Amino acid sequence: MLRRQFCHGTILQDYRTHHDNNNREERMDTFECIRTRRTTRTFLPQEIPENTMHRILEAGRLTPSARNRQPWHLIAIRDQALLQRLAPLCPTGQFIEQARFAVAIVTDPANRWHEIDGARAVQNMELAGWNDGVGTCWIGSLERDKIKELLDIPPQLHLLTILPFGYPTEPDAPRRRTKKRPEEVFHWERFGQQR
Amino acid sequence: MLRRQFCHGTILQDYRTHHDNNNREERMDTFECIRTRRTTRTFLPQEIPENTMHRILEAGRLTPSARNRQPWHLIAIRDQALLQRLAPLCPTGQFIEQARFAVAIVTDPANRWHEIDGARAVQNMELAGWNDGVGTCWIGSLERDKIKELLDIPPQLHLLTILPFGYPTEPDAPRRRTKKRPEEVFHWERFGQQR
Secondary structure, three states: OOOEEEEOOEEEEOHHHHOOOOOHHHOOEHHHHHHHOOOOOOEOOOOOOHHHHHHHHHHHHOOOOHHHOOOEEEEEEOOHHHHHHHHHHOOOOHHHHHOOEEEEEEEOOOOOOHHHHHHHHHHHHHHHHHHOOOEOOOOOOOOHHHHHHHOOOOOOOEEEEEEEEEOEOOOOOOOOOOOOOHHHHEEEOEOOOOO | OOOEEEEOOEEEEOHHHHOOOOOHHHOOEHHHHHHHOOOOOOEOOOOOOHHHHHHHHHHHHOOOOHHHOOOEEEEEEOOHHHHHHHHHHOOOOHHHHHOOEEEEEEEOOOOOOHHHHHHHHHHHHHHHHHHOOOEOOOOOOOOHHHHHHHOOOOOOOEEEEEEEEEOEOOOOOOOOOOOOOHHHHEEEOEOOOOO
């Protein structure tokens, strides 16, 4: 049973049992999902249920794209030996070796919006994961040529990123990095106007 | 009171009363939000509540970004006269004149990931809106120089897109454009492998 407690804006949640529970009533409201999401680079060893992997992939597939071109392929990686082999090829993503599941996002540079649309798919997948208690982090630095060879990705396609997924070791940890304040980001009616 | 009925995968929802109701229990699970989201280009004249606008903007502000640089500004536009003036400057987004609210996403090209990160913020905002029954559509074609002048956007910044928001006239309309089938998008362990 998922335990959840709202307390002065803090969400405390037992992620360790979350994966046993797929009742949609128990899952998060979308805004709460966005608000509580944390970038996750340390994972528990728990397996990720099939349903959660399915929802993550579906969230990517159903993402809107420019002219509905859907310029992406999603490689679902569950093979633990393959995840181990990817780790040294991900200089800023060594934590992939602890992940139970990863998705490589492959886009088509023949489409001029391939990176923009791929990034939207990443965001959908990240939220679908967090909705089920699973965190991730966009790996920024990749040895793309070697990874493309390892994963049989055709040379003309682009490896946008890889998202390793897993249950966070500290799901209710405070945000480590600060966000800009609302008044630094929001403008009203015109640039530079506050309300 | 929000009425919602799940029926063979179709979500039927009375959006006309949705905006009166901000109980989080009534809002959508994130995966349902992603699954039921529809690109929206026709809007009802209903006002969008302050809380919903707040959540949309916050969803943008809280988006993850490369190295946490947050290379974006969000211009909230509620002035109906301004929305009217924007319409002729949006060749593929004339429907902005019916919107009750719009957000211009302005990014900083000095950051090499500005479009990717801006696209992630768009996706977060689109889902936060749909969570409250409000739809949107990424406007692809913009007369950027004229809009930047109208909105006082500094010349060195980039207008990524504008998102017009409103309650959809047909919230439960079927998806008009088809998505690729799962087997066209998903690969298992390596590119080209099915399971």
